Amino acid sequence: MDIDIIKPLVKPSKSKIVLVVMDGLGGLPRESDNCTELEAAHTPNLDRLAKKGICGLQQPVGPGMTPGSGPGHLGIFGYDPIKYKVGRGVLAALGIGFDLQPGDVAARGNFCTLDEDGAVVDRRAGRISTEKNQELCMLLKNITIPGVEVFVETVKEHRFLLVLRGKNLSGNLIDTDPQEIGKKPFEPQGLSSEAASTAAFVSQFLEQVRTVLAQQHPANMVLLRGFSTRPHWPSMQDAFGLKSAAIAGYPMYKGVSKLVGMDILETGNTINDEFTTLEKHWNEYDFFYLHVKKTDSAGEDGDFDRKVSVIEETDRELPRLLNLNPDVIMVTGDHSTPSVMKAHSWHPVPVLLSSKLCRPDKVDQFGERACLSGGLGNRFAAVDLMPLALAHAKRLEKYGA
Amino acid sequence: MDIDIIKPLVKPSKSKIVLVVMDGLGGLPRESDNCTELEAAHTPNLDRLAKKGICGLQQPVGPGMTPGSGPGHLGIFGYDPIKYKVGRGVLAALGIGFDLQPGDVAARGNFCTLDEDGAVVDRRAGRISTEKNQELCMLLKNITIPGVEVFVETVKEHRFLLVLRGKNLSGNLIDTDPQEIGKKPFEPQGLSSEAASTAAFVSQFLEQVRTVLAQQHPANMVLLRGFSTRPHWPSMQDAFGLKSAAIAGYPMYKGVSKLVGMDILETGNTINDEFTTLEKHWNEYDFFYLHVKKTDSAGEDGDFDRKVSVIEETDRELPRLLNLNPDVIMVTGDHSTPSVMKAHSWHPVPVLLSSKLCRPDKVDQFGERACLSGGLGNRFAAVDLMPLALAHAKRLEKYGA
16 A cells, blocks of 8 residues: 555554564475475464464565565565665665765666677676675775765675765766677766766766776776665655664665664674664664564575574564563565575565454464465565554554544 | 446346445454454354355455545445545535535534634534534524525534535635644635635635634634535446445435445335335346444444344345345445444455355355455455456456457
8 A cells, every 4th residue: 555545544652563574584395394494493482473463475576576675675664665666776885884875876886898899798797706896996996086976885796886976966877787798888878967967977987997997807897777866755754653763783774774764773793682672772662673684694595494593593582572562563574585595586475463453363373384374365565564563553543434 | 446447348237236234344353252243143144145155355445444434335336445535524424414416515624622812722622512513503504605505514523514505616625624733723725726716715604603603612613624525436337337226324325325326215224124125126226235334333332242233133134135036245344343442443354245156165154264265365455346246247248359
């Protein structure tokens, strides 16, 4: 449901909502016992919440669509990721914790290989190492352009971040990446008249890059795409009347939380630390987002057992949350990361919503197959979750008389 | 599904569809036996229909959204309540059975208390009694304005209805209600140039109100909001090819039925009377909407047992409907009104659809948890119901060749 429909219904309340996101929670069965990670895990606390509450399986973006971390989170925060788009440049900035200022233009860069005629031979320069990338970025950091500040930051392997900071910049530019071998990179070009000066700055940057990298091999040039500025969206406070805080250790998740106006709480590295942070700030916020990263990392590594043990570790911390007596608890993931696939996937993600006002369903265990028959439904849009949480927290007025 | 998509597929037929709406049907479990009202009720006829037919749980407006009676009904009539909006003034008119004419402008009024400086002290004038309201409305009824007819009608407690009737009026006005204590009411103001003359009429009305109520306490002024005119929508005949009739005792439901072009059949006060009315007019219409009000009233009163008994009373009348041999029967509610909440709620509403052409599911009992696994699905949009009813009544052509 669109934020514009929900927003006028929001009413003040002292109720509290907690969203626990186990990154990449959804899985696929392993061969030995045909259980997914979540099904194999011993999770007495989650199972109890599932039994008392209402369950289902949510689709973060759309059918068959594998979400990146940004869109995966936006959906469960109540922002339809198809409507609330984040440019590739901004996502790159969020991913490395670069503090984008209003008006900054960010772009995703690739180191690439051009042949003697200037045509692209390899769009990723043989996927150079991150160390090599750092070395090259040191060279690019020396580039200066009159009229703008230039930031160049390593992301990973062949990928880097370019940020221009100055007055009247625009992200409305074409990509210079031709997306094809054998073609020359495109000249920077604005898609609107306001973008002309930004395009000129980018041209100057690329001219200097060409000189600086001339003797490098294989990374003798760069391609740029996804020019974008930090979007201006309604904050969680504006949209849903929720004073919101994020408890997350990794830059990407802090960044996405900032985009929707959450405060970022300082926290330690472990799940235990995160629950301590929750307890410490309990009285200060209406809404808490607590992010567990290592379910996803284990899934990406194809380490089924480690993913199981991170889920179990999270389950063991849950009584601390229950002791705080929140009005609504939601537990889900931003996407699935089945260990057997070693990657993000499109499979819908288990959700549980627990509150005194739930109409219970028949689900008495938190797992993919159990959630199939849950009252929240199956393959439902992730953006449905926030209005449901607000309703169960008695934070929405009636629609019409 | 949008009416514009369905409308071209409609074909003529002699088949008959009956929609029984038990107002506020959906519930929540009571503590003693963990049963909802519908689950606790003894409903052999509904259970038989559920077993032969297809069941599910519908969401009248959207996820987490608690419907008012107007939007709740529009959805099951096949009109998406997000698209087919009714102004607050029109809803107030419908609610008390005021016969709005095309071109009339209606507004919801509150009696309120202003301080000596004219700032709002109490937006509801201490929720004066309905009797006091009637007394004050008698005073306001004496107001005359050259160029328009003025109608003032008591709604309930501090609420009343204002209707202006005349030429070239517009409902495109701002509210005068500042929605905040300590602020002065806003001056009437048109949001478009056509609305300027209407705003002037409203100003004249308010000036006179100020004088008339000057010595009253606490209700010494009024606030107006939701200026609106009766919407012009496709009728059930236009949209779905259904000559339609409403069997409902209360003004609000007659009013909503009129908005979609139904004929309103005269009926008595009991459920028994309503089924008699149905029998009497059986040969005259394609579609009947039969409204049972007292499930909702019992829910609002928090009277679980009374809600159960109204459901059982409705169940006992059902054989009379079955004897008429309709092609499609639908039974549902316009929203949930759990007795334990004493209010409308967002919880999805049980539905059954019975016809010779149903593909049966495994549901053999009409109740919230049973319907969870029904063939119609869970948390599906209420607007899906009307096309499904038309299809089962063989009233829709193939889409495409």
